[in-house]
Amino acid sequence: MALVSLRNVTKAYPNPNDGDPILAIDDVSLDIEAGDVFGIIGYSGAGKSTLVRLINALEPVSSGSVVVDGQELAGLPEKQLRPVRLGIGMIFQQFNLFNAKTVWNNVAYPLRVAGASKEKIQARVDELLEFVGLSDKAKNYPEQLSGGQKQRVGIARALATEPRILLCDEATSALDPETTHEVLALLKRVNEEFGVTMVVITHEMDVIQTLATKVAVMDKGRVIETGEVFDVFSDP
Ligand code: ADP
Ligand code: ADP
Secondary structure (H helix, E strand, O other): OOOOOEEEEEEHHHOOOOOEEEEEEEEEEEEEOOEEEEEEEEEOOHHHHHHHHHHOOOOOEEEEEEEEOOOOOOOOOOHHHHHHHOOEEEEOOOOOOOOOOOOHHHHHHHHHHOOHHHHHHHHHHHHHHHHHHOOOOOOOHHHHOHHHHHHHHHHHHOOOOOOEEEEEEOOOOOOOOHHHHHHHHEEEEEEHOOOOOOEEEOOOHHHHHHOOOEEEEOOOEEEEEEHHHHHHHHHO
């Protein structure tokens, strides 16, 4: 069974202008297999971020089914959603680091929340900072880092609790091309060395072609095409 499976998912938001509800996700079915780097591409407003929030159990679906790691999320009470969220790491366009915490404490944070032991936190944070190449920045604060370094902290923090799934929401959209290339190379290593399944949300074709193996193309809340990147984007 797929690691993430969506069946006939819809998500409607109330219309602020009292009109018909806004159908952010319209009858989407998708299968993301363990080990995939699965790209989701589409223009602004296509529904990509909404889809991420449904997979991450941050919002309930309006109808349909979302199964993550064998667990049906639709209808699950809040308390049972927490362990599902712990199994999913996230990185963001604006990095979302804690600016008042050191690099080291940013990466330690999810482990502290999860109640890990001091020894475990120490070992894991040091190992992750080494993996992302920022051991020498442990005591720095985010504002002292470049954009690429900030995103590497974001990646280390997202991996702290050893999630099976990493959701990347426009993770390189704030970075210049060279830095984008470095971060994409690091994400590729996360997939290859740790076997983390990745869902890569982007509006940039380059990101999909560099990183993803499979892709879904979204438009107006629907998946209009899906398959291997090579097949979807090769000329007919
Ligand atoms: P994308 O990430 O592809 O830019 P979004 O998922 O953010 O797309 O948005 C899809 C559609 O859903 C848009 O029309 C957007 O305005 C609408 N939408 C998203 N979130 C909300 C919300 N919380 N309330 C109302 N409408 C929303
Ligand atoms: P506490 O849990 O009381 O904050 P810690 O021993 O976890 O104490 O950490 C104390 C401080 O030392 C933290 O602010 C952390 O940023 C820093 N620190 C701990 N280990 C390292 C390390 N390996 N490299 C850099 N800074 C570290």
